Amino acid sequence: MMKLPVKGIIPPMITPLLENKELDLSGLNKLVNHLVDGGVHGIFVLGTTGEGPSLSYEVRKQLITETCRIVNKKVPVLVGITDTSFDGTMEIANHAKEVGADALVVAPPYYFPISQEEMGDYLESLLPLLPLPFMLYNMPSCTKLHLSIEVVRRAKELGAIGIKDSSGDLTYLYMLIEEFKADPLFSVIAGTELFLPETIMNGGHGAVAGGANFFPKLFVDLYNAAVDKDLEKIKSLREQVLKIHKTIYEVGEYSSRHIKGTKAALLAMKICEDHNAEPLQRFTEAQRSLIKEYISQFNYKNEYNSIH
């Protein structure tokens, strides 16, 4: 059984892909070990950064299986099951259970622009069928629905063990913390990595930090500093996170640049390949060189990227 509340640094793991769009199994092995060695508290696969919806069920299932195998119960594995097809959602959920994953993560089905009420009804259909503990996932820029507090409350009554909020709206995240603070087992997790100290110091539980893909220890250290309320350390580590934003995340255009940049960073660190699933394309050669240069500028790089 996974320990509740879910907390700490849970990287939204990118999915390492070969040029032919099959899993980069060697890269996956290195990446998972890189994360576990970095001290992360869990791994979230098949989220937005993991390009979950872009992968075939076969690849999704293989990724879950392989990740669980490599992780080998050292940390919990959380699996994004969101799909526009109810059967597809259940197929992934059941597979996750079978191969030993620890929890599921559910966002709104993302084709129709549904209402809060329709989302609530959907959760009433889905949640009782799930074979593992589950969290909600608020991701309005992709799903077109900013989950109301009321819907989150309904999900909690149906058994949800937490929510990951990637809206970028910190006021909303603070309201979630307030709403659910009476339940010590319900997690509120930030999906915006810059908000990690704010989340922890104000009663939240952790962060699904994309940058933890390449610098897991940086975010783990920042998490610990926030738990310890060590303001000096927070300040110094936060400067590294800001530097990521001003360098690696500034390469390229469009919101997808964060995913592309993260994969290019992992390539620069020789951890895995940087191919994207359609409809995204990896960075150009020039953009990859820039990322490589940026990665080399991080002084604490060696500390943060021990590779197997």
Added chain:
Amino acid sequence: MMKLPVKGIIPPMITPLLENKELDLSGLNKLVNHLVDGGVHGIFVLGTTGEGPSLSYEVRKQLITETCRIVNKKVPVLVGITDTSFDGTMEIANHAKEVGADALVVAPPYYFPISQEEMGDYLESLLPLLPLPFMLYNMPSCTKLHLSIEVVRRAKELGAIGIKDSSGDLTYLYMLIEEFKADPLFSVIAGTELFLPETIMNGGHGAVAGGANFFPKLFVDLYNAAVDKDLEKIKSLREQVLKIHKTIYEVGEYSSRHIKGTKAALLAMKICEDHNAEPLQRFTEAQRSLIKEYISQFNYKNEYNSIH
């Protein structure tokens, strides 16, 4: 070979489902014959009204197979293949080819908010692999991308035979007609049924009219009246279409009410069941009664709903 340009009334067929979310095969048989007997010029399955993204691949493939079998080449069958997974898209496309469908319909993969440029790159990857003729599908309210004229032009160069526009933006549709009027084989099809006469009389080719699910002959007659520029007939038939908007489409809330209302109308006409795929739920008993009453108020009902 399908005759080009694609034109006329091509209903975006709803997917008849049983309570257990399997295909309502008896209903599908009645519905397809209802449409063909109504004189439609083609049938579009697995679009938004068809709840394509909500169905499992298995159900999608079964629907294509059965529809093609029942249609039996009397009219072209167009198949929506849009999916967030490239492999999923190809799986549906290849199945459509195998079982005798005539054309494919492609919208942007709908999870990531991609840019026009990223959409163009995606089309360059996908279109050359498609085993059948294909049209574009502009559906910004669901896909988050309003296809630029430039992207449509790029798709045309890659072989697209037309575009169905469901943006509701008639100025854009007129600009599409202008842009492509030099090519007599490229179709511009309205996805907003109220714009059928406008589209036809100004150089467009047809309409993917949701209301043609229940009253196919009404829309076919309106199409013919528009082709004939018979203003009196257009006026009289258009009044029936407006009446649909003010009655059937006004039941319920949220944008999904059009799909739910269309299914309830078909139930009222004893053509098929009205269950929806998750995340949508069918209308309540009271809403269904209202739809039934509205259906009974259409004087030309008998003319338009001959059932097998």
Added chain:
Amino acid sequence: MMKLPVKGIIPPMITPLLENKELDLSGLNKLVNHLVDGGVHGIFVLGTTGEGPSLSYEVRKQLITETCRIVNKKVPVLVGITDTSFDGTMEIANHAKEVGADALVVAPPYYFPISQEEMGDYLESLLPLLPLPFMLYNMPSCTKLHLSIEVVRRAKELGAIGIKDSSGDLTYLYMLIEEFKADPLFSVIAGTELFLPETIMNGGHGAVAGGANFFPKLFVDLYNAAVDKDLEKIKSLREQVLKIHKTIYEVGEYSSRHIKGTKAALLAMKICEDHNAEPLQRFTEAQRSLIKEYISQFNYKNEYNSIH
């Protein structure tokens, strides 16, 4: 008294300005006569195209006074009174009454993002105080509120004589026509010039056509052709309107290019200066040259731009 329903071509007159941002009185004189000679059925000043909100009250009042003087009751003058200040709105309204304008045009106050209900309450405060007949003005891209049919109905009960819809949403405009068709004195006017024939042939009353600033006779002829249901003539004139869209309206960037292009067209036709009020800037020299060239390409130019 102005004859009801308001109908025909009512250009949203641009405000001719000198480089020092004072009124270009000589240009105003030419422009008003150009419009009246072009056969327009009314003139709408201080709308969006007229940059009303960008002008000081002094300039707004001078413009109303001068326009009414030059028009000299040949056609009705409608005055945009929308302002974020209630007193400002009343000041313009009362001035319009004093100097002989015929009607007022009211959009939502545009700073706060207000709700439909708040808009309804605002109309209950404002409308009974207005000293002249008034129309509503739906302009969501600038005011952030797409007026609900319910709000329009409430305004009608409070005395509104019509609505001008610039939403670009033809389905909405058709619903307005349906809603109010029982009252022969209530006008539904299109603010999207491409929709002029659609509006007239389906029961609407006219168009506030920006392009009528430079080619008033083109739009008046198109209006008459639509009234006469002369499809051949509609087709031929509509091609000219489309040509405007593909040339003059395509110069420059951003939505403000329509206003800048319209002013540059009037400069090219030697009718008035092309300065804009802040925050807009007139076109560059290169853009103005392009507009000049485009204007010269309209074969029917001489017919449409007789200048005093």
Added chain:
Amino acid sequence: MMKLPVKGIIPPMITPLLENKELDLSGLNKLVNHLVDGGVHGIFVLGTTGEGPSLSYEVRKQLITETCRIVNKKVPVLVGITDTSFDGTMEIANHAKEVGADALVVAPPYYFPISQEEMGDYLESLLPLLPLPFMLYNMPSCTKLHLSIEVVRRAKELGAIGIKDSSGDLTYLYMLIEEFKADPLFSVIAGTELFLPETIMNGGHGAVAGGANFFPKLFVDLYNAAVDKDLEKIKSLREQVLKIHKTIYEVGEYSSRHIKGTKAALLAMKICEDHNAEPLQRFTEAQRSLIKEYISQFNYKNEYNSIH
């Protein structure tokens, strides 16, 4: 001369109005003294909370004059000058200078949906003419423009002494702090009161906190606690701020409820009347009673609302 950088708690003062929409001068006197006694570091009049754009120029000027008179140089007075009319903006700016205000605050003119580039050009026209130091004001929900970092940089080159960000987007605010941290005289001020500790502890300078209208000392104490990095005190005071959000700000509907609730709170505290300028309406009797009850529930009320 005002001391730079601008910092601390600068309430966006509501504008006390009588039922006839004239200034509530007695209420204004009490309110200004309430704020100054509460220890605020400045007063910002004619912002969004101050309903600036809804007031006539006469009332705006009277408010500036009276506020400066009552404040009597005890703290700086900042004046919102944003207007859709350039002349109107200058009229307010010049009046502010004349009567002794200390700085001006500039947001985008809010009628046209302008581009970043157009905003930059506007600033180049306006800023050199301003007679007092000025800050930028980012308020996308009202102005439709989320100022780019590039535009803020351009404004700084033209002399801006800071920016107040009310976007609610803390990532953006952090990027502003990063961008301008090399200049110790340039202020980054939060417009979202919940973000006060985050802003101060990460290098920002202050907060324009709406709740400081009724509980100025609460926010001043919180500011000081943040400056002192006194985590215990921050936690305890922040709980009071959260309580405001869960009580006073939850009354009523629509985004305008914050302004209406703030005025109702001041009425409950017998500081001033609660009338709003059109298009807003004050709360109903029941809503006002609820606010009164909530105000009475704040234990530290006496500490925070000493009234003259």
